[in-house]
Each structure stands twice: as C-alpha cells, then as structure tokens.
Amino acid sequence: MKYLTEFRNGEIAQRIAREIHQVTTRPWKIMEVCGGQTHSIIKNGIDQMLPAGIEMVHGPGCPVCVTPLELIDKALAIAAQPGVIFCSFGDMLRVPGTDSDLFQVKGRGGDVRVVYSPLDAVELAVKNPGKQVVFFGVGFETTAPANAMSVHLAKRRGLRNFSVLVSHVLVPPAIAAILSAPANQVQGFLAAGHVCSIMGYWEYPPLAERFKVPIVVTGFEPLDLLDGIRRTVIQLEAGKHEVENAYERVVTFDGNQAAQKLLSEVFDVTDRAWRGIGVIPKSGWRLNADYRDFDAEERFHITGIHTQESALCHSGEVLRGILKPAECPAFGKECTPRHPLGATMVSSEGACAAYYNYGRFLSAEQLASAGSALSEAARG
Amino acid sequence: MCLAIPGKVEEISADGLIRMGRVNFGGVVKNVCLDYVPEVEVGDYTIVHVGFAISKIDEATAEQTLADFRALGMLEEELASEEEAFARAAKAPQASCPDGRSSVKEGGVRQAGSVGESEIGN
Numbered sequence: 001m002k003y004l005t006e007f008r009n010g011e012i013a014q015r016i017a018r019e020i021h022q023v024t025t026r027p028w029k030i031m032e033v034c035g036g037q038t039h040s041i042i043k044n045g046i047d048q049m050l051p052a053g054i055e056m057v058h059g060p061g062c063p064v065c066v067t068p069l070e071l072i073d074k075a076l077a078i079a080a081q082p083g084v085i086f087c088s089f090g091d092m093l094r095v096p097g098t099d100s101d102l103f104q105v106k107g108r109g110g111d112v113r114v115v116y117s118p119l120d121a122v123e124l125a126v127k128n129p130g131k132q133v134v135f136f137g138v139g140f141e142t143t144a145p146a147n148a149m150s151v152h153l154a155k156r157r158g159l160r161n162f163s164v165l166v167s168h169v170l171v172p173p174a175i176a177a178i179l180s181a182p183a184n185q186v187q188g189f190l191a192a193g194h195v196c197s198i199m200g201y202w203e204y205p206p207l208a209e210r211f212k213v214p215i216v217v218t219g220f221e222p223l224d225l226l227d228g229i230r231r232t233v234i235q236l237e238a239g240k241h242e243v244e245n246a247y248e249r250v251v252t253f254d255g256n257q258a259a260q261k262l263l264s265e266v267f268d269v270t271d272r273a274w275r276g277i278g279v280i281p282k283s284g285w286r287l288n289a290d291y292r293d294f295d296a297e298e299r300f301h302i303t304g305i306h307t308q309e310s311a312l313c314h315s316g317e318v319l320r321g322i323l324k325p326a327e328c329p330a331f332g333k334e335c336t337p338r339h340p341l342g343a344t345m346v347s348s349e350g351a352c353a354a355y356y357n358y359g360r361f362l363s364a365e366q367l368a369s370a371g372s373a374l375s376e377a378a379r380g
Numbered sequence: 381m382c383l384a385i386p387g388k389v390e391e392i393s394a395d396g397l398i399r400m401g402r403v404n405f406g407g408v409v410k411n412v413c414l415d416y417v418p419e420v421e422v423g424d425y426t427i428v429h430v431g432f433a434i435s436k437i438d439e440a441t442a443e444q445t446l447a448d449f450r451a452l453g454m455l456e457e458e459l460a461s462e463e464e465a466f467a468r469a470a471k472a473p474q475a476s477c478p479d480g481r482s483s484v485k486e487g488g489v490r491q492a493g494s495v496g497e498s499e500i501g502n
Binding site for chain 1: 383384397398410411412413415416417418427429430431432434435437438441445448449452457459460462465466468469470
C-alpha cells in the first residue's frame with residue numbers, strides 16, 4: 001500500500017511538474033512563507049522538479065527563528081531559576097541563546113520539560129502548586145489558538161502559578177514587509193495552509209491588490225506544494241494577481257470562527273521585533289489587559305540580559321530570502337545542526353536545517369559566485 | 381511546527397470547562413482539545429496541531445494524508461514523546477541526511493556531519 005501511494009503520488013507529481021514546465025516562459029521568484037513548507041519542498045526535492053527559471057525563495061516562516069535573541073535569553077534565564085518548571089515544544093531545545101540553550105540549562109539542573117500541547121503545561125501547573133510553570137508560546141497563527149485556550153483555561157481555573165512567554169508572529173504583515181522592501185524580488189506567494197485554516201484567507205486580497213502579487217493558499221504535502229506552485233506560475237504568466245485556495249479540504253475563506261473569537265478575547269495586536277529582520281509594525285500578538293497577569297515577561301522581571309549575535313551567522317539574510325543557506329560561509333562548517341550559530345540551523349522549520357539535512361551543499365564554483373551575492377547583501 | 385496531523389476521534393469527554401477527545405493518529409493516541417471544532421463527533425476525522433483540533437476533514441483525505449506523512453517519515457517528530465524529544469536533542473537536533481548523500485559535486489565543500497565531536501556541547 002505504501003508503494004502504491006508513492007507510485008501514484010509520483011505519477012501525479014510528474015504530471016504537475018510537466019505542466020509547470022509547459023506553461024513557464026519567463027523566470028519567476030515565488031516565496032513560500034511557512035517553514036514547514038520550506039522543509040517539505042527541500043526534503044521532497046520539489047524545487048529540483050521545477051523549470052530552471054522558477055526560484056523558490058524561502059521566507060521567514062519559522063517562528064522559532066524570528067523570536068528575538070533577547071527573548072530566548074529571557075527564556076533561558078527563567079528556565080534556570082529554581083522553583084520554575086519551564087515547558088516548550090521539542091524543537092526549541094537546541095535553539096542557541098547568547099551562550100546557552102534549553103538543553104544545556106536542563107543539564108545544569110533546570111527543570112525543562114518538552115510538552116506536546118500547551119494544555120500539558122497547564123496540567124503541570126495544576127499538579128505542581130508549589131512551582132511556577134512557564135510555557136514558551138512561540139508560533140504563528142496556527143499555534144496561537146492553542147496558547148489562547150490554555151491561558152483562558154488557566155484563568156478560569158484560577159491558577160496563580162501558570163504563565164506564558166509569548167512570541168507570536170503574524171503572516172500577512174510579514175508578507176507586506178517583504179514586498180515593501182526596496183530590493184524585493186518576490187513576485188508570488190504560497191500562503192501557509194494551516195495558518196489559513198485558522199484565519200481564513202480574507203486578509204490576503206488587500207495584499208494581492210496593493211502589491212499586485214498572486215497569493216495561493218497551499219498545503220504541505222508534495223502534491224499540494226506542486227499544485228500551489230503551478231497555480232501561482234499560471235497566474236504570473238497571465239499577469240494576474242489574485243488570491244486562490246489550493247487547500248480547500250482544510251481552508252475556507254472565513255477560517256475557524258471559534259478560534260478567531262477566542263484569539264480576539266485573549267490577544268492584542270502589537271509591534272514585534274523579528275530576529276534578523278527588525279521591527280515589523282502590528283506583526284505580533286501579546287496578551288491583552290484581561291490576561292496580562294499570565295504574561296511571563298511581566299511576572300519574571302528578567303534584567304541584565306546582554307545579547308550577542310554570532311558574528312558569523314547570516315540567519316537574517318536567509319530569513320529575508322536574500323541568501324540561500326548553502327551560500328552562507330559558515331554553513332556546514334562553523335554552523336551545523338549539532339553546533340548551530342542561529343535558529344535557522346536548528347529549528348525544525350528553519351531553512352538552514354532543511355538544506356543541511358537534505359544535502360543541499362554547493363560546489364566550490366557555486367560558492368565562489370554566491371560569495372559575491374553575500375557581499376552585495378552586506379552592502380545593501 | 382505548523383504541521384497538523386489527521387486523526388480519528390474515538391471518544392469525547394467534557395468536564396464543563398473544555399471538550400476533549402481521544403484521537404487516534406494511525407495507532408498513536410493523544411488527548412486533544414475539540415473546542416475549536418464543535419461539529420466534530422465520535423467517528424469523525426480532524427486535523428490536530430499541538431493537541432488542538434483545528435478543522436474537520438473527511439475520512440478518505442485523512443487516511444491518504446496519514447499514509448503520505450508516514451511514508452515521508454514526518455509522523456515520528458510530530459508525535460514524539462518527551463523522552464524521544466530529549467533523546468533526539470541529545471544526539472543532534474535533527475537526524476542527518478536520510479539517504480546519506482549530499483548534492484556536492486566534484487571539488488565540493490564538505491561532508492555532512494563531523495567526526496569526533498562530543499555529544500553534548502559544553
């Protein structure tokens with residue numbers, strides 16, 4: 001059965017790829033925003049199935065990667081405190097702060113727990129009344145409803161020992177920021193399918209109209225990605241800039257109303273600093289006044305944080321789609337998943353990790369020409 | 381990760397504060413919050429992200445997606461237990477390239493991975 005699935009999918013994939021080749025007459029740059037989509041594209045070699053002129057540019061769709069270094073350092077400081085149980089998802093464990101990571105904090109005696117769901121962290125708070133339980137709430141709109149419900153539940157249960165370190169970022173403002181950048185070359189977008197299953201895609205027509213780019217809501221599986229790319233290329237070739245939904249089995253225009261309702265009850269929109277990019281206005285969520293008590297940054301006044309980014313790390317350029325991971329001088333040398341310089345090499349949604357794990361290294365000649373791209377990016 | 385995995389709802393309970401379901405992801409069972417999918421009942425399929433169901437889907441789509449994810453090796457990381465997550469972080473945050481190849485041509489830059497490093501950096 002497994003082989004039948006692979007065989008049939010392989011046939012369909014070839015057919016879609018052929019169609020893309022047939023309709024492409026000019027080069028196009030398309031960005032996928034979601035890190036999960038980046039991984040799927042690289043892992044499954046989707047980009048290698050495309051005609052040479054179609055370039056997939058990897059966007060800042062890795063919420064771990066764009067969490068400011070200062071917040072990571074605060075997380076590490078909180079996790080190291082006695083009396084604290086610090087909970088996060090598994091892919092945060094090796095994300096480097098200025099001089100440590102959660103895994104090392106645990107090794108030195110910090111109580112760091114990996115949870116599957118933020119509700120597990122709420123349960124830990126219920127079961128450990130003498131401890132402060134802190135959940136690292138990192139994510140895009142897909143994850144925010146889970147965190148909203150957890151804080152909402154903690155409030156209804158009257159928990160005094162539960163708080164959330166919030167690092168929520170939003171996709172549409174990121175797309176606007178990328179398209180507004182002076183040197184932008186991105187011409188079309190694949191919108192993130194699961195973000196849109198929550199938020200719908202009503203936010204995208206104004207963006208498509210304002211910047212004249214096609215935006216196609218796309219899933220994660222290889223066939224979904226090929227289909228999303230196909231539809232984007234067809235629009236680009238026809239000079240269209242519409243919003244399409246290529247993930248109809250899960251996404252509707254309005255999105256999940258129950259989730260959006262609770263999100264508006266728990267969060268306020270706020271400006272957010274994106275690591276490697278800078279402040280993007282109104283690009284994140286924070287707990288609103290009704291839930292501010294559960295904000296871990298307010299509960300734990302962490303001072304004395306001196307952040308220091310690695311001088312060798314080019315995550316910022318990678319996140320902005322200016323640099324491919326393999327073009328970074330530190331890629332595979334000073335920076336590997338085992339010794340990451342930045343979050344993009346260690347997060348399960350990071351582009352550098354995808355390139356490393358799926359063997360996308362450059363030859364010496366390719367590196368030489370990429371070096372000039374890097375110095376140009378440094379000047380710009 | 382933004383991945384959402386399809387599963388079948390086998391049991392539902394509500395304690396007045398929250399509606400939870402036991403959801404079976406092709407053999408792995410987790411407790412999942414169903415408050416965002418009020419239309420989902422026992423026997424239905426739903427996609428789940430970090431312990432929350434976010435959308436109802438049909439059975440055929442669910443089974444197909446599960447099979448695809450399993451074939452692509454994407455299920456283990458999403459549904460890993462805490463011990464597995466720490467073990468994974470201890471060895472390396474990510475597994476090395478699955479097919480052992482790199483796309484390095486002649487005169488290529490380096491091999492994936494390094495020999496002789498200690499397991500836990502310090």
